[in-house]
Amino acid sequence: MPTILLIGAGLSGLTAARELTRQGHTVTVLDKGRGVGGRLATRRLGNGRADHGAQYFSAQSPDFQSLTQKMAQAGIVHEWHLEQSDPADFKHPRWVGSEGMNGMAKYLARGLDVRTGCTVTRITTNETGWTITASEADNTLTFSADVLIITIPAPQALALCAASGLVLTEADKAALMAIEYAPCMAVMLQLDRPSQLPKPGGLKQTDGDDQHSPVAWLADNEQKGISPNQTTITLHASHAFSQQHLDDPDQQALIPLLIADVTRYVPQDAIVDRQIHRWRYSNAIKRHPDPFLAAQAHAPLLFGGDGFGNGNVEGAFLSGLAMGRESNVQ
Ligand SMILES: Cc1cc2nc3c(=O)[nH]c(=O)nc-3n(C[C@H](O)[C@H](O)[C@H](O)COP(=O)(O)OP(=O)(O)OC[C@H]3O[C@@H](n4cnc5c(N)ncnc54)[C@H](O)[C@@H]3O)c2cc1C
Incomplete structure (x- = not known):
């Protein structure tokens, strides 16, 4: 089975990693953050907490509803009744992480091979797939795999490809350049x-x-x-x-x-x-219409995240799930 390297331990990357691990792939997730979650971000403040990235989410697709119910039963999320403030604006139930939004990411990362504090600086090709160079503290590390999945925001992904000298097709580059935050x-x-x-x-x-x-x-x-x-x-x-x-x-x-x-x-x-x-x-705010982009490259290379499909927390989840299910990396 092909091995997989995944850049980004936000909701999208963790969802793809869970799905691909479930299928039996060997998946390594690399993230530059101190912990997992990306924009599912919660900070300690005194004896309390504050979410400073995503504030809440809704779950409208059956797959995300099912995960939300599972997380609610495990005490990871609870409903926030925002319809009390504005029923017109909050037509669907809104959910929050019970110990902060970051708690969802910690829950989803359980059992996965995730390396945090690991910044990917270069992507190069090898005979069969990909080699990644990353910096972790003062060390330079390399990782290799058959398949590469990139879930960082598109402007950062384009910058990483350019810094690596990785040439994308004009169509793939244009698709990534059209995504805006x-x-x-x-x-x-x-x-x-x-x-x-x-x-x-x-x-x-x-x-x-x-x-x-x-x-x-x-x-x-x-x-x-x-x-x-x-x-x-x-x-x-x-x-x-x-x-x-x-x-x-x-x-x-x-x-x-x-x-x-x-x-x-x-x-x-x-x-x-x-x-x-x-x-x-x-x-x-401007997204690729599909939940991910399978780039034209010498080995499988996928771009996903909330810049693809529906956006927001649920869109990031659906992008990750689609990459795991439909990317044909078997
Ligand atoms: C202020 C704010 C408010 C928001 N409010 C809401 C809201 O209320 N509801 C809602 O649904 N959505 C909200 N969102 C959006 C939501 O947080 C995102 O859509 C979702 O979390 C994105 O997940 P992702 O996995 O696509 O990306 P991210 O969570 O960004 O994950 C990408 C990961 O890649 C890592 N990374 C980047 N570069 C590198 C590198 N070179 N090497 C290694 N790792 C790297 C990052 O550390 C990050 O962890 C908000 C976002 C912000 C910032």
């Missing part, structure tokens, strides 16, 4: 008392493109049920604000600008800690 600045706050955010603790403040309201989304992670006895707040800046300030050298200076936009929910004197994270690639 919006940036997002995320601020996490630890409070010394409850916030004034109304139940259920999640609020879309603008549609995301409003130039005059820097904060598009606020979440109270205690009300969300992931940060017991410790109020933490997540703020997501609007696309317009994030785009405007993406390359500001002093990211810390953005925090007061965002806090000033939410003082009616978050009293400034209640804030005891604050952190900011810049997502250069947050949501895929």
Whole structure:
């Protein structure tokens, strides 16, 4: 059976790895992050937690519904009743990781061969497949396999191919170049008392493109049920604000600008800690129509992730599942 190297231990990569491992393949997943999950990201803040990437997800396809039910039974996810805030916006049930969204990734990674802290720097071809060069701490490592699956955001995938001198066909390159992501600045706050955010603790403040309201989304992670006895707040800046300030050298200076936009929910004197994270690639706003791209190459090479198909958490899952099921790597 062909061996498989997979770049990216986000939801898409972990889903593909689980499916291919289930089929009997030897799969190695490499991720540059300290842990698994990618944009399913949760940070510790005081004695609490804050999700700073994906905030919640819906499950509309039977395959994702089935996984969601399984995770709910295992205590990994629970429903967040956001329809209480806006029934028009939240027509489907919304789910969250019970110990943060990252908990889903940890659950899915169980039993898989995942190497974190391992940044892929070069892709080269060998006689039958692929050789990957990666850096892990101060070491340079190489991995080889018959099949390569890349689930990192398309702009990063294109940069990696270019840096490696890997020539893609014009059609494959054009398909990857058409995928676009919006940036997002995320601020996490630890409070010394409850916030004034109304139940259920999640609020879309603008549609995301409003130039005059820097904060598009606020979440109270205690009300969300992931940060017991410790109020933490997540703020997501609007696309317009994030785009405007993406390359500001002093990211810390953005925090007061965002806090000033939410003082009616978050009293400034209640804030005891604050952190900011810049997502250069947050949501895929222009996506490839299919759940993955099988590139024209001398050995099997697949590109997938949330830039393919439906986008968002469920789209990333469906992309990974499709790569595992339909990529004909048997
Ligand atoms: C701020 C924000 C808010 C969001 N809100 C929501 C939401 O509420 N609901 C929703 O459904 N979706 C939301 N999303 C989108 C959702 O998080 C993503 O669609 C989904 O998690 C993407 O999964 P993925 O596996 O495709 O990619 P990722 O999770 O990005 O996985 C890719 C992985 O590749 C790794 N990687 C990158 N380069 C390398 C390299 N050179 N070597 C090794 N590893 C590498 C990264 O570390 C990462 O772990 C949000 C995203 C962000 C950032």
